[in-house]
Amino acid sequence: MRAPQNRVVAVSGLGIVNPAGTGTAAFWQGLLEPAAPAAVRRVRGFDPARWLTHRRRRTLDRAAQFAVAAADEALREAGLLAHPDADPADPAAHVLRDVDPLALGVALGTGIGGVSTLEAQQAVLAGRGPRLVSPFTVPMSMPNAPSAALSMRYGARGPATTVTTACAAGADAIAAGARLVAAGTCDVVLAGGADVSLTPTCLAGFANMRALSPTGVSRPFDRDRDGLAAAEAAAVLVLEPLERVLARGAVPHVVVAGAASTSDAHHLTAPPPEGTGALECMRRALRDAGLEPSELGHVNAHGTSTALNDAAEARALRTLLGGSRTPVTSVKGVTGHAFGAAGAVEAVAVALSVRTGLIPPTAGHENLDEDLDVDVVTAPTPWVPAPVLSNSFGFGGHNGSLVLAPA
16 A cells, blocks of 8 residues: 655646637637637537547547547646657557556546437437437446546556536546545546536526526626526646656646635525635635635636626635735636536646736626626736636535645
């Protein structure tokens, strides 16, 4: 058995599939530009054949396909692929170098798993009968399918876990992966989230509960916000001990300095008005990092552009920050809300913000709600990188906060 440790956890690689851009370069450029109005934001031009054989594509839901694409990019950037120039669909491209399979883990978050496959096969059942339902329906629909796909692709024989805490899942999965590395259970963890929930039934449900923006404009913390923009995405971060990353001459993006999760125990879909659960979560994450609120350089807010959630988060932030005028941004004005993948998408945004020395703007935000006393960033803003608090809150009262700091 490995002895308990408390290793510093670094992010050595990033990968992303998102409506703002697939790949970190395109994604970062997308964050700096205005987004066209769209209540539903899909990833355009995604071709799974770039990463998967025809046979494998038939057995993976779109969410798992996204996860594979994001993981490949993250591992290549981390310098852990033994054959980085190989065709990604070639099994040789999945071989890692200097990684013990028993010390390689996976921790991914998702909202509803392979719901797109399940809904499509329900239509087949209703229209064509049970004999034509795909035999892969169950393994493709399982929430753990993306983490299982990465485990099998890269030969990861350590823990392969799935977190399903609604819209906090991506952040919670990164926290879970960081704990595996810090404790010495794993030397490398692929952590993040994958979510494709843009089915007719799910979208109708969001619209009928008045969560979906009728104008298609996501306006976090804006006086005129009218709902979220639903999105699909996957994001994967490679987590390793900082000493391991430095020993091979790689450059870490950030370290996972702290993390926490709490529950509101309040309501199925609405937060407590003063954001008490979110506030406690943020305080615990900062305690875990050994930091005071005044030491934060930036807050990446959950900021969904819904009336109740933005108000509760803003009040919690004001209580947390006190007199500190810490810049606050929400990238969901561009990315949309990718539900179980959102926290991972935003962790990638934070890491890129640290790397570039720019805080991305809160797209769509024009008029601050006078009841929300937070300093919302509305244009790309240069900064001296410092610890960042990144928030993710979900239905059921799940709260997840990460503290990501310069390495």
